[in-house]
Amino acid sequence: DSGVTQTPKHLITATGQRVTLRCSPRSGDLSVYWYQQSLDQGLQFLIQYYNGEERAKGNILERFSAQQFPDLHSELNLSSLELGDSALYFCASSHEQYGYTFGSGTRLTVV
Amino acid sequence: LAKTTQPISMDSYEGQEVNITCSHNNIATNDYITWYQQFPSQGPRFIIQGYKTKVTNEVASLFIPADRKSSTLSLPRVSLSDTAVYYCLVGRGGSQGNLIFGKGTKLSVKP
Numbered sequence: 001d002s003g004v005t006q007t008p009k010h011l012i013t014a015t016g017q018r019v020t021l022r023c024s025p026r027s028g029d030l031s032v033y034w035y036q037q038s039l040d041q042g043l044q045f046l047i048q049y050y051n052g053e054e055r056a057k058g059n060i061l062e063r064f065s066a067q068q069f070p071d072l073h074s075e076l077n078l079s080s081l082e083l084g085d086s087a088l089y090f091c092a093s094s095h096e097q098y099g100y101t102f103g104s105g106t107r108l109t110v111v
Numbered sequence: 112l113a114k115t116t117q118p119i120s121m122d123s124y125e126g127q128e129v130n131i132t133c134s135h136n137n138i139a140t141n142d143y144i145t146w147y148q149q150f151p152s153q154g155p156r157f158i159i160q161g162y163k164t165k166v167t168n169e170v171a172s173l174f175i176p177a178d179r180k181s182s183t184l185s186l187p188r189v190s191l192s193d194t195a196v197y198y199c200l201v202g203r204g205g206s207q208g209n210l211i212f213g214k215g216t217k218l219s220v221k222p
Contacts, residue, residue, distance in 0.1 A: 033209055045212075
């Protein structure tokens with residue numbers, strides 16, 4: 001257990017639908033990052049939050065959004081889903097002293 | 112963030128030492144070099160980080176020449192369980208900023 005918890009582990013949904021992925025960071029970590037990994041692709045950075053505020057944006061589509069709540073957990077919202085959104089979505093959290101820790105991911109399948 | 116170049120894939124046999132080299136010609140003075148390991152359907156896992164010369168931990172060694180334009184991850188006596196993708200990242204140390212992953216090196220260890 002890395003300390004970063006992602007739910008659900010698996011998600012199957014239809015095109016056009018909307019889903020929410022949840023991430024609980026390691027205790028004490030203020031930063032949360034979201035990454036997308038498609039089949040045989042590298043990890044693509046989507047977005048970073050630090051203590052509730054958006055800190056950096058990567059290759060995140062307009063159909064996607066995220067937020068970090070006061071208790072520091074984060075949610076990634078994916079809407080108007082397309083087949084190409086099928087991927088593994090990873091959350092990571094970081095601490096100034098202890099570095100980055102990744103969760104085990106949510107596998108999203110859009111059918 | 113400095114761009115990195117590493118081999119797409121490498122093959123090895125159990126018990127051998129594996130060296131994976133990463134080029135990062137544009138590394139900045141404040142940048143650290145970090146290596147992550149990723150198994151299929153799992154989040155990346157921190158292996159080792161260094162700034163210059165040599166760093167060793169219980170898992171691997173990291174060799175960094177004086178010009179810091181490249182680095183070599185050394186895995187001693189690999190086993191089948193070391194089959195994974197290895198990513199070289201260059202950026203500010205600690206947990207500042209999002210991690211930018213390249214394609215990584217897919218290491219296949221054969222019996």
